[in-house]
Every structure is written in structure tokens, then in C-alpha cells.
Amino acid sequence: MNVEKDRRTKELLKAVRLKTQFLGNMSHELRTPLNSIIGFSELLMDGLVGELSEKQGHYMKIIHSSGAHLLRLINDILDFSKLEAGMLEVFNEPTDLSEVLEEVLRTYSVIVERKGIEVHVDIPPDLPPMLTDRRKLTQIIDNLLSNSVKFTNQGRVELAAKRKEGMLEVTVTDTGIGIEPQELPYIFDPFHQVDASTTRRYEGTGLGLALVKKLLQIQKGTIEVQSSPAQGSSFTFRLPFVEFKPEKPAVATTREELIQGLPAAGERPILVVEDNPLAANLMSMWLSEAGYNVQIASTGEEALQKAVTLCPAVITLDILLPQMDGWRVLHRLKEMPETKDTPIIVVSIVEDKSFGLSLGAVDYMIKPVSRSNLISKIERLTKSGRRFHRVLVIDDNPADISLVEEILQLDGYEVLKATSGVDGLKAARDEKPDLVILDLMMPDLDGFDVMRLLESDEATRGLPIILFTAKDLTQIERANLGTNIHDIFGKTQLDRDSFRQKIAELLTSSQPEGSNE
Amino acid sequence: MSRILVVEDNEGNLELIRVVLEMAGHEVIGAPSADVGLLAARKARPDLILMDMHLPGLDGYEATRIIKADETLKNIPVIAVTAITERTDEERVRACGCEGFIAKPVDTRSLATQINEFLKPGGKAQ
Numbered sequence: 068m069n070v071e072k073d074r075r076t077k078e079l080l081k082a083v084r085l086k087t088q089f090l091g092n093m094s095h096e097l098r099t100p101l102n103s104i105i106g107f108s109e110l111l112m113d114g115l116v117g118e119l120s121e122k123q124g125h126y127m128k129i130i131h132s133s134g135a136h137l138l139r140l141i142n143d144i145l146d147f148s149k150l151e152a153g154m155l156e157v158f159n160e161p162t163d164l165s166e167v168l169e170e171v172l173r174t175y176s177v178i179v180e181r182k183g184i185e186v187h188v189d190i191p192p193d194l195p196p197m198l199t200d201r202r203k204l205t206q207i208i209d210n211l212l213s214n215s216v217k218f219t220n221q222g223r224v225e226l227a228a229k230r231k232e233g234m235l236e237v238t239v240t241d242t243g244i245g246i247e248p249q250e251l252p253y254i255f256d257p258f259h260q261v262d263a264s265t266t267r268r269y270e271g272t273g274l275g276l277a278l279v280k281k282l283l284q285i286q287k288g289t290i291e292v293q294s295s296p297a298q299g300s301s302f303t304f305r306l307p308f309v310e311f312k313p314e315k316p317a318v319a320t321t322r323e324e325l326i327q328g329l330p331a332a333g334e335r336p337i338l339v340v341e342d343n344p345l346a347a348n349l350m351s352m353w354l355s356e357a358g359y360n361v362q363i364a365s366t367g368e369e370a371l372q373k374a375v376t377l378c379p380a381v382i383t384l385d386i387l388l389p390q391m392d393g394w395r396v397l398h399r400l401k402e403m404p405e406t407k408d409t410p411i412i413v414v415s416i417v418e419d420k421s422f423g424l425s426l427g428a429v430d431y432m433i434k435p436v437s438r439s440n441l442i443s444k445i446e447r448l449t450k451s452g453r454r455f456h457r458v459l460v461i462d463d464n465p466a467d468i469s470l471v472e473e474i475l476q477l478d479g480y481e482v483l484k485a486t487s488g489v490d491g492l493k494a495a496r497d498e499k500p501d502l503v504i505l506d507l508m509m510p511d512l513d514g515f516d517v518m519r520l521l522e523s524d525e526a527t528r529g530l531p532i533i534l535f536t537a538k539d540l541t542q543i544e545r546a547n548l549g550t551n552i553h554d555i556f557g558k559t560q561l562d563r564d565s566f567r568q569k570i571a572e573l574l575t576s577s578q579p580e581g582s583n584e
Numbered sequence: 585m586s587r588i589l590v591v592e593d594n595e596g597n598l599e600l601i602r603v604v605l606e607m608a609g610h611e612v613i614g615a616p617s618a619d620v621g622l623l624a625a626r627k628a629r630p631d632l633i634l635m636d637m638h639l640p641g642l643d644g645y646e647a648t649r650i651i652k653a654d655e656t657l658k659n660i661p662v663i664a665v666t667a668i669t670e671r672t673d674e675e676r677v678r679a680c681g682c683e684g685f686i687a688k689p690v691d692t693r694s695l696a697t698q699i700n701e702f703l704k705p706g707g708k709a710q
Binding site for chain 1: 594596597599600603604607638650652653654655658667679681688689690691692693
């Protein structure tokens, strides 16, 4: 039974992935030739490659606007398919509504002027920035405004926003052609164009309003419409208004603040995210026997909540979860300051290790997992206190530091940075890192000097060093490297996996300095 | 006048960008693949690289990572030319080391201005 279910889930997942891939490729393949059509017709139209006759200019305009229209269609269809497949993610960020409006209105300034319509905007001047998906909000307003401008030939378009009962309420009103009452129930249906004859007169994709409604739905928003023929229409949408407060609340955000006041890694619970109660119980039993405090979350939402409130030492994460799947949970966990450094092991039947690691998981286990394997992985992450290891990166190039930092953070190390040999030495003495990653070619004090000085100082003698350099070392240079040089990695074509592995090897054998275990 | 390396596998789009940038007074070197692009970058030392991200074989993300890991090339600003439709796309572009991006389809009327922003000393790319 279970085998059959697993097989079908696997197949389903594969199908979803193929569909995503197909959509992505298709949109690229369609956009590429369109890029040429739109671009070259623009050049010709602007007379940059010679004057066109009036007729030629007119035809060129048709080619250009048809290309642009086709592009809009493709974009809308793609968005719509993604929405249907549940593949559009919501990214909330601080958003200033007036900035969004300004951006959208700018696109319509020419056509509004040409048509002689008046545009009126009414936003309370004290409306604070909100946390919402800026891109999607822009898309929603853009679609509504585009309709209003399109269907209004005289009079005005009015855009009013206010904050009401915890929601942002935006109304777009126009004095356009309006909608017949019998059409109103269908206007949010995909590909429904009010009266087929208007399709010709008013170019559109027939997806605009359907998209708007879906975009709102995935963000717990609503939309309604009032309209009378020849009088005009009024669309009102509501979205949860989460005020963005620039001064951070009392939540600890830096690593140091977070770690302080937390029990040692060994005492914090292991959070098992698993919707199958049998599997959850089994893992829980194994881990409890090994002396861990285990907590279980059976949905993605619960996992996110518990990850914040329980401060687990390690999270094991199943991928096939109801509603919010494990990939999304992983992505969110790595986004939130409270949880971004918590080591996460993916435990799943889905074989996509590289994707999991690229999203920030420290390890990936394919089900069924064995008891010993699970325990040893968890032990490595908790007992060694790997999370507390500090790595000092000394490099004069900030881009290289960022690259190394990005890799180190995958494994949850704390990264100390120094952009010169002098700063590096100081940090090595004061911050007591567990490992140094050192560039050789630096102005003033170069890497060789740094190595010698680290070795000559009582406080830093014996500190393991990995060289990270673009320089090809000569035989003599290699021979003269101290015993603390554990490996050399070239900056060009860095093999990330062996780099990570080497670091892990060096660190798991040592107890982290400054950890309270 | 600057020397700009354009890595783009679609002939038409390469030609389009070439014409627009040449009209703005730049020298353009075209490369139809990332491999050729890397070779050209090392030989010709461009002032800026425009990188299509969706390339056959080695893609633009990988190519940019290689450029940014190369001591001799890493200071050349790499601008991604790509259809950014979601926040994740933008993050991916930034994560591989690009200094910025230009949205596809390219706007022939503003391309030169956008490029100049990145070429200015102390401009966006710095």
C-alpha cells in the first residue's frame, strides 16, 4: 500500500517538476525571438537606421505593438499557469504604496494624456509602509489601472487607498463604458472577455482580471466590482495590512544575540517535521533513546512556528507535506533571522539532493533512513556544536569573501571577515576563530607574512589554515608552508563540495572555541 | 567609448544589442556562448560584460561565477540580461556575482543609458 502510494507521489512530483521546467523553457523560447521583433522594429520606427515613409512607419508601429502585445500575453499565460500550479511564491517586503502607484502611473502617462483623461490619486499622506509582495501589488494595480484607462474615453480615473480594519483597501474608479449586469458574475473568469466583439476593439489577454483575483487570493485578499453600463466601473480590492516598523522589535536578530541565553545545543530539542505519524514516531523514538528531546511538527506551518518558538538544535525536514511543501518550508526557514542558522537535514523520498543543499540544507537523507545513520548525523551537528564554529576569512577582495561566506553559511558556521593581513591577525587574536581561510596575494602584509605571524604568536599558534588563492604555488613555496596549512583551494573553478568537506573535517575533530559545552 | 563584451546565443538579439551600443559610440565584442565569452574576456579585457543568463552548455550564472572567481577578471562589471519575473530570479542573478541586471526584452531606447550607469566611475557597479 505504502510502496504504491510512495511511487505515485514520486511520479506526481516528477510531473510537477517537468511542468515547471516546461513552462520556464517555453517562456524563454517564446521571448527570445520576440526580443528581436520588438527591438528591431523599435529601431526602425525611431528612424535610427534611416527615414521610413509614412506608410512604412505606420506598419512598423503595427509590428511593434503586436510584438509587445504578444509578449504581454505570454507573460500573463505564464503567470496564470504558475498560479494554477501553486508555483508562485509570495515574498513580503517593506513596500511604500505611493512608490508603487507612482511607478504604475508613469507607464500610463502618455496614453492618459493622449486620451485626455484626468487621473486622480488619493492616498492618506501618513500611510505607513506595509509588508507585502511588492511585485504582486504592482501587478494587481497595473492590471486594474490598465483596464480603467483602456475602457475610459472621457472623464476620469480615480485611485483611492486607505487602511481599514487591518486591511489595505484600494479602489480604482472610472467613468468608462461600464459592464452589463449579466456579465458581472463572469468578469473574473479566465479568458472571459465581456462581449466577444470588444476583443477586437480593446486589445487584451482576457487574463488580467482572473490574474488579479488569483494574486489576491494567494495573499488572503479579496476583490469586488460595481459597475453600470455607460456610467463606469469601480473595482475595490483588500489585502491584509501588516505595518512595517523600521526599528526592529525586541526580537534578537544577530547571531550573538540569538545564541546568548539559549541552552547549549545538546539541550535544545530536535524538531522532526514529518506528516506521516508512523515515520514521525519512529524517528522520535530513536532520537529519544539517544537522549534527545524531540518535538514533532506535522505541517509546514507548524514547523515554521515551532522552529521559531522552540529554537531547535537541528531540524529534520520531510519534503512531501500537505499544503506548504518542504522546499518552501526550507526556503522560509533560511529567510527568517531566528532560524536561518539552524542546521536542517532533509529527510525525504524525493531524490533531489543538490536542490536541497542549494536551498541551504546541511545534509540530505533519502528515505528510508537507518537509525544509526540518523543518529550519527544529528550527533555530528549537536555534540560537535558545529553551529558555533567560527571561521575567519582573510582576503582583500570583498567578492571573494562573500563567495566563501556564502559557502560557509550553508553549513551554519559563524563567519568573521578581515580585508587585510593586519586586520586578519588582530581578528585571529581577539576573536579566537577555529579555522582561518587565507588569501595569499594581499597588499602590505601578504598571506605568507600572515602565516608566519600567526605561528609566532602564542595565542594563534596551531590554528588550522586553509589557503584560498588564485596564485599557483611554486615547489619551494609549497615546501615552505607551515604544518598548519591543511589544504589549498584555487579561486578559479572552486570545487565547493570538497571545500566544504575539508572544512567540516577540520572542524568536527575540534571543540569549538568559546562554546559553552 | 567603452569596450563591451556581449554574451548572447541568439544571433538576432546579439545583433540588436550590437547596433544599439555601437550607435551610442561603444565598441562591441560579441560572443555566442559562455566559453567564447570567457575567452574573449581574457583576451580583450572589456570594460563591461553583458551576459545572457540562459545559454546552451555553460550558462550565464556559471560563467559569471567563473569570472568573479578569477583574479584577473573579477573587477569587470557583469550585467545580466534576463527576463526577471520573480524575486527569486533577481536573487539568483545577484548570488552568482552580477553587479546588476537589464530586463529582457531590452529597451533599445534606454539600453545605452542603462549601460552608462554601470560604466560611470562610482556608478551602480562600484
